[in-house]
Amino acid sequence: MLTFASVPAAAQGGSEPAWSQFQGGAAHTGAADGPPPPYRKVWELPLDAGREDVALGPVVSGDTAVVVTDGSVVALDVATGAERWSVERDGEPGTPAIVDVEDAPAVVYPDGDDAETAVLVAVALEDGSPLWEAPLEAEPVGGVTVDDGRVFVVDEDGAVYAVEADDGGVAWTRRISGTVVAPPAASGGGLFVVAGASEDGSSARIVGLDAATGDPLWPAVVPDVASAFGSAPSVDADSVIVALQDGVVYALSVLDGSTSWSVRIAAFVSPLAAPAAPDGAIFVADRTGGLHRVGPGGRDWVFAFNERVLRQSPIVVDAAAVVGFDDGGVGVVDVDTGHMTFRTAATGVAVTGMAVAGDVLLVAHGATGVPRVVGLATDPAGSLVDVTSPTDLDAAELASSFAIAFVVVGLVVIVAGWLARSRYQIRDPSRDSIDQTPEPG
């Protein structure tokens, strides 16, 4: 029996403050109390210097944050950015999670790059000492989700694993079809996975499983309009939120998979990013840097940053919706007005993850340069701006821009035409033909 209730992200996980996994909590709501903008950088920790790795996470428990790169798992102090410990790992990085193992916080992360080495690993948050390993049948993908004492992960062959957090024992596995690249979302006893199109060309699908048994909650939901991929899922109260390739954000009932509502945003959302879902309002960042606020009533607003967004889901810090870009910058939009209030400069290294840790906003960078973690805090000397989206029509600007272009192009063409006509005639070639018809005989 599933029981659903909206669970604040900050309350999910074991210790406080907690941003225990991808998008804060098992439901991927991406919301927490944290530092308001404007921001300033308070520290920076380079990771694996010289390698252009992806850095995923961060996840936070108490005063410790953890990030995962291609080659290591690194724990750091959220106040200073100082590295506390690191352990080596291998394979595609996945977002780690923090879960209590026998009442002590532990980091769980995917490891291995093939069927023989694929494992789920738990190490102590305090010092990185190993706790357990759970073997997997293929390379894990996306990252780890923890909920109610269990760890969930999906491998590249579509096998979903539920692993007991205390001892690493596999509670159940369930194979689903399609390609999974993001962590599943969990809430109220359900586990929700978005699988992209299979190699056979079938459409993306949303799968709901009973987190206790792995049994399907309902038949996989396949959209009416075929989509090759969908965003990572998040759960808002009693709805699974996912944006599909057809440019529509769907809210599906967690009970039966039926569509509660849908909103067209006419933009693609990365399959690596999830919508943020803080208490009813849904925030979706599309691939072109459009941040949309949607809900059952439609789209409330969109702010077009015009920057690529691949790996970063939006997060909501109090009244600020924050999104990271592939250029390394971070943009902030007021959740009520849809106006941009703050934006950091580009760093050149893509934002790959964000987390809130008390008064610090942690930003992971990677993929397009040396990975690093940056700590941002409220800048008391800074100031906010109030910028409307370029997509909001400015009639005066539109009219003046068009008028100037109209006059410039029109004048150039008319003058050129006048000069050309002084040398050349416009001819009627059909009359030429008639004129030139040869005389009989």
Place this chain on the structure above:
Amino acid sequence: MSKRSGRSASGHRSTTKVARASDRQRGGTTASGGVFGRLLGPPVPPGMSEMPRFRTSLAQGFLLVAANPALIAACFLFVLAVWLVLLGFGYVGSPLALTQVFALPPLSTALDTQNAVSVAGQRAGLMAGLGLLVVRALVVAILAGAIVEGFEHAGRIRPAAIARGLRASPRVLAATVLAFIALFLAQLGAVFGAGIATLVQVVLPAFALYLLGFVPFAAVRRRDPLPETIRRSIAGARTPGGRHLSFCLLYVLIAFLLPVFLPQGAFITASPSVVTWIGILAMTLIHLGFTAALGYRWLAVEASVAEPSERV
């Protein structure tokens, strides 16, 4: 017209064209073999063809457009109106959508459908796209009427052009629908992989334009039934030595490439900048010039297209 041979002032070779054409139509020249040979017509040196050279067609086309500020102004304002309508329907995107407002079908019908899908979703957008075919046919027909009028009256376009265009619009609509179907077929090219798909997506619209591109002008000039209008369009396209398929391919390639050069074209905004508008309007002019060039080519070969009674 005083010259009986050689190149005219417009650069158009004009030696006893109709006589040569009639000669060929009656079998004076043997069609080359194979499917493409039969479809494209027998090989004839370009200079000896009824079909004007590219540069002549384009020069006359652009000259006609440049000589008509009212036509330019109307088309520019239409582009602005399209943008306002898109915004009114909630379009959120870049102004790249405006670079092909005056492209020849099926490129413009593709844009119409794409914009409709962007605003209304896949299913509703496709339905709306079908409705937009009517609007597109009206625009193309009136433009064809204006171009024909312009060439017939030494560059002057009379208001009667609109009536002539409207009379032709049902047949233009039919041709637009056929071109739209070609567009759908082009999408099927995706099953052959990205490389082949791109090739098909360029070649098939060009081929649709090659076969049906003269329909608007033929429909404006004569009130033939639709099948006869289409037959005449295809016959005109097949004018020996006209290299008309190359002309259509050139146009489609240019039309595909134009958006790449739009300044700040990918920037998502409701209020494009001055330079973006300049780019959009310049690209609109290019489409208009090519459309007028197409009209010029039709007028040049129209007389050489055999009447039904002449066909063997």
